[in-house]
Amino acid sequence: MLLIPCPWCGACNENEFICGGESDRKRPTDPAAVDDKTWTDYLYNSTNHKGMTGEWWWHVHGCGKWFTIRRDTVTHCIESAPGDQT
Amino acid sequence: MKRFSFFALARNALTGHRNWAQMWRSPEPRREYDAVIIGGGGHGLGTAYYLARNHGMSNVAVFEKGWLGGGNTGRNTMTVRSNFLREESVPFHEKSLDLYQGLSRELNFNLMVSERGMITFIQSSAVNRIALQMANTMHIYGAEYRMIGLDEVRRRIPIFDPSPDMRLPITGAVYQPRASMVRHDAVAWGFARGADARGVDIIQNCEVTGIRRDGGRITGVETNRGFIATPRVGMAVAGHGSVxxxxxxxxxxxxxxxxxxxxxxxxxxxxxxxxxxxxxxGTYLMQSDKGEIVIGQGCDPYPSYAQRGTFPIIEDATTAMLEVFPRFRRLRLLRHWAGMLDMPYDGSPIISRTDVPGFYVDVAGSGGFKTTPAAAYTFAHLIARDEPHPLAARLGLDRFSSGRLVQEGGVSANR
Incomplete structure (x- = not known):
């Protein structure tokens, strides 16, 4: 059981949250202008980091806030970094 | 390859079982191969076997960083079935069942295929609807999947005794008679022995650390035993596909x-x-040959390479199991493990060429064990001929750019 640090509610059980995937995913600024390959890469492909990675979490059964944390996908260590978005 | 038979058993019994031949060689890697397979699990070894058997390619090596079948081939629940939703999935999984049924004889190795059938309880109109849709699709492809009433459920499962106050009462079930359990280690070992006998080199404890390219094309792989030249690399790793x-x-x-x-x-x-x-x-349970009740559920809801799971899944699955089988409340747990899924976006396998010429990927998704022979069969075809096998033609990476996804609701790990 992970304790996810919600910036509003504090650390809560993981089953109050939904993981929203990698936080370094950048939507192309003009989707109409990019080719299919770039758009497919944005929509479906992931880096799927092994190790420390930034990701979105949604406190769906709590305050409803979206925020980012840094989590190690091997050890499950979690840290909040100064660059995190809330 | 020395064949296993009753006479071989009798002959070796006379000499105290000291003279059995090794099941496969442990050769020094050559400097060059026609194709290299990364990953010595069921998929990789099966691919090497079918490359040699169906396509006459025996100058092939399988590189495995650990030991054979020590990855997710040994970390599944041994279940094989073909109750799926999509017209791309059903024939592919049926092919797997067909191959599994003949493999023990073909490989001269007992895979202990136990065709015991799968019963899925219906507890909501949503499940009822999807089961009917699956049954219809499967019927088109000649796969038996039928609705059964509670009488037949009680006859087949004498201990069926759901708690009277269960939240979603069971109204019926859907039954696939051909679903089976297969001894998973034997799949890896049988394919390894068959591939080795046809000249494939199986290199264990040898990790691929890099893939060398020249002007885009594959030229070879870096391993911890040196550089191996090859024009074709097939990736059959589960749980490390992205890496x-x-x-x-x-x-x-x-x-x-x-x-x-x-x-x-x-x-x-x-x-x-x-x-x-x-x-x-989607909690599932069955009894193994050893008598253990094997229990599993969907995959954990976030990315992880940790090879261990999270508790809410165990809690959910136990709740579901005890509602239907209250008598299991006194069972004590013996072991727990987690296999790693490389879960594609739409839940279906990927057997595909890539943008790098000569680099092919086999990503199993959630059904890695059940698809082993079909994936290996079609992946070998793809590597040997550089064109997809008809059964896997719709399972390529191009489905993501064309938008023709194979969204599969029949996978256990789908949440």
Missing amino acids: VAAMAGIRLPIVTQPLQAWVSEPIKPILDEIVVIRSYY
Whole structure:
């Protein structure tokens, strides 16, 4: 059981949250202008980091806030970094 | 290859079983191969076997960083079935069942295929609807999947005794008679022995650390035993697909997630069929040959490479199991593990060429064990001929750019 640090509610059980995937995913600024390959890469492909990675979490059964944390996908260590978005 | 037979058993008994030949060689890697397979699990070894058997390619090596079948081939729940939703999935999984049924004889190695059937309980109109849709699709492809009433459920599962106050009462079930359990280690070992006998080199304890390219094309792989030249590399790693694909400079539409399973202490035979409870996330249980009750559920809801699972899944699955089988409340758990899924975005396998010429990927998704022979069969075809096998033609990476996804609701790990 992970304790996810919600910036509003504090650390809560993981089953109050939904993981929203990698936080370094950048939507192309003009989707109409990019080719299919770039758009497919944005929509479906992931880096799927092994190790420390930034990701979105949604406190769906709590305050409803979206925020980012840094989590190690091997050890499950979690840290909040100064660059995190809330 | 020395064949296993009753006479071989008798002959070796006379010499105290000291003279059995090794099942496969442990050769020094050559400097050059026609094709290299990364990953010595069921998929990789099966691919090497079919490359040699169906396509006459025996100058092939399989590189495995650990030991054969020590990855997710040994971390699943041994269930094979073909009750799927999509017209791309059903014939592919049927092919797997067909191959599994003939493999023990073909490989001269007992895979202990136990065709015991799978019963999925219906507890909501949504599950009823999807089961009917699956049954219709499967019927088109000649696969038996039928609705059964509670009478037949009671006859097949004498211990069926759901709690009277269960939240979603069971109104019926859907039954696939051909679903089976298969001894998973034997799949890896049988394919390894068959491939080795046809000249394939199986290199264990040898990790591929890099993939070398020249002007885009594959020229070979770096390993911890030196550089091996090859024009074709087939990736058959489960749980590390993104890591290996990154060596070739590509990104895949997958997320790595653990799929947990756990077993009870052994008890006397009590449950013949494989049972699926779809009230929550698809809890499944069956009794192994050793008598253990094997329990599993959907995959963990976030990416992880940790090879262990999270507790809410165990809690959910236990709740679902005890609602239907209250007598299992006194079972004690013996072992718990997690296999790693490289879960494609749409839940279906990927057997595909890539943007790097000569680099092919086999990503199993959630059904890695059940698809082993079909994936190996079609992946070998793809590597040998550089064109997809008709059964896997719709399972390529191009489905993500064309938008023709194979969204599969029949996978256990789908949440």
